[in-house]
Amino acid sequence: MSELIIKNGYVFDPISGLKGDKADISVKDGKIVDKVSNKAEVIDAAGKTVMAGGVDIHCHVAGPKVNLGREMRPEDKFFRGEYRGGILKQGKRMEMGFSIPSTWKTGYAYARMGYTFTNEAAMPPLLAPHVHEEFRDTPILDQAAMPVFGNNWFCFEYIKNKELENNAAYIAWLLNATKGIGIKVVNPGGTEAWAWGENCTTINDPVPYFDITPAEIVKGLIEANEYLGLPHSVHIHGNNLGNPGNYKDTIDTLKLAEGTKAKNKFGREQVLHNTHLQFHSYKGTSWADFESGAKEVMDYVNSNKNITVDIGQVTLDETTTMTADGPFEYHLNQLNHIKWANVDVELETGSGIVPYIYDKNIKVCGIQWAIGLEIGLYAKDLMRVHITTDHPNAGPFTRYPRVIKWLMSQKAREATLDTMKWKDKVIAASNIASMDRELGLYDIAMMTRAGPAKALGLSSIYSLTKGADANIAIYNLDANKLPSDPELIEAAFQNTAYTLKEGVVVVKDGQIVAEPPKYTLWTKVNMPENAQVMHDIKEKFSRNYTVNLENYAVFDEHVHNARAIELDVA
């Protein structure tokens, strides 16, 4: 029986309503408890900020396309690795890579920032065993992955034929087969179209052959999600990502959720999570008259409670873009002509990878930077607006502390604006210069742990409420006396004073000191077997797949330390 108490810190935990009050957090056997005995180990957090472990709702950290990015970019190690004057080995294994770090660095770097959970944003079902192999080799972090459904032939057919129960049964089967946590949708219909070199750029473009539209796909999946009552909502990367004028398509997509209410036992309130909203909030008709559409999109988000979003903040780094949106990566490559990888996956999805340099001396990159921050600053309910960089698409996750700094300090935003070659054009195409809002630590706690945890339906595990896992971040920040130099805010969020994983100190003073077990979270839907769906699955496997059905579901021995979130459907 191990006991531990964190004393006198300023505690920010929006789930339990702590708003920076001085409070003690008690831990027993890896869980948060009301009190501990006087034999408990004491961590003195006086003058420090205490939060639950960070929860990343959307990042690409494990799996086939992340790894193809690592494989095709040796330069990401040679010139940008922090070993050059940076981190030497702290944990059991070496840390490599910058925008697409090795699995080992991924685990260590998140832990140093006080994060203890990540949600891998796009798992191609056919390649699920690869994702789980990488989870095994990612230390400390609890992880989950969302299989992609937006271009899946089964779903197309069930939705077209209005077979809600069959669609739901198939989704439950696939979550079980892949050990996935929820429904991801990427460029619905568009990636299937890309298998023929085409795309769906609006929600009404028909998908070639399948006689269905993106709007129907999204609506069908939302309906199935709520029929099942999954912990997370449909998590969407909509059509027409990354193109000027796409804010209208984004609002069209968000409107598909209108009139639907969340049905689940996990405390989740939204029915649609729009990820990396920055990439979907563009006005203008070309890159010449490109401007921010953040206001229009956020006005819609602010007034519709059944929607959550994450930002996808551009960090102005050289990075590696990767997405299941195959046609987008092809078009991006037509812009920058660097190397291009593409992987179309049979019956299910596709993906593309292109290295990208967000250069502060390029006008469009500056405006993209401004749009992300505007989304955070326009937000009325920060429980519904989460910090991400769509790692590694808009920048690596290791820049979260910098994003936090920009959101908390107008001075920091101005300093960055001042470094831009086309500062005036960036200011003219956005509202960033006129925004004086500065977020506080409670806001940041909502955007980086409480909000994402709630949206994922996991707030009973990832918070400081009684019974939750004792995953805790302690930052060197005096909540009553925040430093006037914004760089110190970034530094504090980069390396915690302590990170605890299930009550074990894993980071102390920014150094990895322990690597306790971690979990793979997945959603187990208990429902009667659906004979029709099982028949359809067998048929597709015998005719169209190149892997046998019996070898498709991830074998139990290949899922690392599985932890099921269970629910029953009659």
Place this chain on the structure above:
Amino acid sequence: MPKVIENVGCPYCGCSCDDVRVTVSDDGKDILEVENVCAIGTEIFKHGCSKDRIKLPRMRQPDGSMKDISYEEAIDWTARHLLKAKKPLMYGFGSTNCEGQAAAARVMEIAGGMLDNCATICHGPSFLAIFDNGYPTCTLGEVKNRADVIVYWGSNPAHAHPRHMSRYSIFPRGFFTGKGQKKRTVIVIDPRFTDTANVADYHLQIKQGHDYELFNAFRMVIQGHGNDLPDEVAGVKKEQILEVAEIMKNARFGTVFFGMGLTHSDGRNHNIDIAISLTRDLNKVSKWTIMAMRGHYNITGPGVVWSWTFGFPYCLDLTKQNHAHMNPGETSSVDMAMRDEVDMFINIGTDAGAHFPIPAVKHLKKHPWVTIDPSINMASEISDLHIPVCICGVDVGGIVYRMDNVPIQFRKVIEPPEGVMDDETLLNKIADRMEELKAKGEA
């Protein structure tokens, strides 16, 4: 009663077929029958239950003979020599599961050595091209369900990947390809009239070593400069180039499969680079993908596993222990061996004795040489220590990566000979032993 095990993965070529049926004897020790598998795959399963399997590590004696020793002694000997060596090299992994490859990464990180796989002598040039130009590819099911034009360039699946054409490319009837071979156009580009060329609609008998020029010619046509072609390029007539380019342009979905005819003839990585460029060009007018015909059933595996572990697929220098480095030419196995830089060699899941140039083998042989392999092969017979292990897909399961990077979960069909360890267990024990020795200050 004999037992039938279905959905078994085949541990031979990069097709990694997973539909094998194996009939196993009552006691689970013998393989009685193997179905759905090519001739070569059959032999591997049969070898798995052969009575001649090596069951204990064998250590070379001063008189040159081999003597059986315990696994414990073999592990200790290997661990001590790894720690003592300044630049040990572990090479191989064509026939090892991913769990073993991950454990090998751990071993060489602790030892501070070099880690390389068979890509270094086969598809290494493809990696170099991918570093420069990317990789527009797909899974094999996309080819089966959609492709109406198939190109085999410098590859001969009829012999090297016996079920490739029937399972994935030319013959299967897929979702949008219900007529199978009848509606597919097959183009084979090879200096020889191979058995694959024999089933092609077009065989371009290219002049050996002139592939780059023919790629260039195709690119010219695709980009609209076909009229400027000379009458003949690389031994292929202009009319034929124009005709085949037209077929490529009009494909609904095309795939180029390339093999070692490109990676190991003149041009090497440049051949693959321009093949990728051609694929990119074709995507402006049609839909095209490209795929390396990876040789062994899990030779894709080490590139995948080490990319997530270190960020590099092959030719890894872990001697600094704090960070990895890769520079083919400097850190590639054969080059290091030719320069006699390696002072200990571990050959695992392959046969460097058969595949490396003789001068390289002679240099390696001057230093401690360990072979980790289920079989007697040329490497094992010149080793100082031969440690037998299980055969992946036969007496141990595990994950392997098919040539299209799709992970296939392999099954165990029979019990291994008593006491024989799998690669993962053995390598982790070597790593544990090294950590023990380091902690005791014995290294």
